[in-house]
Amino acid sequence: MRLASFRGPDRAPRVGVVVDDRVLDVGDVVAATPLSARAADVLALRGTAPRDPGMLRLLAAGPAGLEAVRAHVAGARAAGTLASAPRLAGLELLAPVPRPGKIVAVGRNYGEHAKEAGGAVQEQPRIISKLPSSVIAPGGTVPAGPVGKLDFEVELAVVIGAFARDVPRERALDVVAGYTVLDDVSAREFQFDVSPPQTTFAKSLDGYCPMGPWLVTRDEVPDPQALELSCWLNGERMQHASTAGMIFPVDVLIAYVSRFMTLEPGDVLATGTPSGVGAFRTPPVWLKAGDRLRLEVERVGVLEHGIG
Numbered sequence: 001m002r003l004a005s006f007r008g009p010d011r012a013p014r015v016g017v018v019v020d021d022r023v024l025d026v027g028d029v030v031a032a033t034p035l036s037a038r039a040a041d042v043l044a045l046r047g048t049a050p051r052d053p054g055m056l057r058l059l060a061a062g063p064a065g066l067e068a069v070r071a072h073v074a075g076a077r078a079a080g081t082l083a084s085a086p087r088l089a090g091l092e093l094l095a096p097v098p099r100p101g102k103i104v105a106v107g108r109n110y111g112e113h114a115k116e117a118g119g120a121v122q123e124q125p126r127i128i129s130k131l132p133s134s135v136i137a138p139g140g141t142v143p144a145g146p147v148g149k150l151d152f153e154v155e156l157a158v159v160i161g162a163f164a165r166d167v168p169r170e171r172a173l174d175v176v177a178g179y180t181v182l183d184d185v186s187a188r189e190f191q192f193d194v195s196p197p198q199t200t201f202a203k204s205l206d207g208y209c210p211m212g213p214w215l216v217t218r219d220e221v222p223d224p225q226a227l228e229l230s231c232w233l234n235g236e237r238m239q240h241a242s243t244a245g246m247i248f249p250v251d252v253l254i255a256y257v258s259r260f261m262t263l264e265p266g267d268v269l270a271t272g273t274p275s276g277v278g279a280f281r282t283p284p285v286w287l288k289a290g291d292r293l294r295l296e297v298e299r300v301g302v303l304e305h306g307i308g
Helices: 026-031 039-043 055-060 062-079 111-116 171-175 188-192 250-257
Strands: 002-007 013-019 023-024 103-107 126-130 154-161 176-185 209-217 228-233 237-241 268-270 292-297 301-307
Touching: 002 055, 013 062, 023 103, 026 055, 026 062, 039 055, 039 209, 055 062, 055 154, 062 103, 062 154, 103 154, 154 228, 154 292, 171 250, 176 268, 176 292, 237 268, 250 268
Parallel strands: 103 268
Antiparallel strands: 002 013, 002 209, 013 023, 103 126, 154 176, 154 268, 176 209, 228 237, 228 292, 292 301
């Protein structure tokens, strides 16, 4: 399934299933799905309403929530009501998880990118982060602001769908709800031109995490290490690689991170970018107002956004 977050009539986020060019609203199904005591407690601490119709609640409901949504879609198909669902083009899409609990990012996780950056391949994943307030919707605009060295990074993003601590590698993909596309926008002057480097700050300014256009459930992506990903800047392809080039694949990353922190439903794991980013080109290519980016991950989708 392709699960999209969109703004409902009351301006609050709702969840829909994308079927061809239509979006079937399943927010009421999500709100009615029972939660575990732990999930309910976590949502309460975040201020999420008990019957919230948004993506975070769906992910907190776990497999039962996804099965309830699948059953609802099957019922709509049988009843012939999908044709009356709103068109995708007419909805205001949000990031699939509009405000994740946390965004765990991985630096230099492709061999060629590590090489272009001038660093040795690391023995353990390099964990950094993007603050959740940096997330913006697909089709949005990243503010150019006062930043002079603004850069792009296409990434496969993993959306967590369970509470996960000390997950063994062989069961790591079981805690994945699905996948989306993420641009790890970075202000390189804060990452490279100051000492000590301010990497989290460099990657967490307003709008620096475009994400979307939807979440593709795990069953639609049987092997996350067999996906092509590309980034185009103003129509020119700047990055092109396969997730097979990851130094630490998705299951290893989940096992590693969950040794030290609990991953929760709705958390996002940004798995790193391949070579071709602007900072390491000769001469460097920095983003500027008016630029357009198109980022694609095979089987997942296409994310587009602007720079303003």
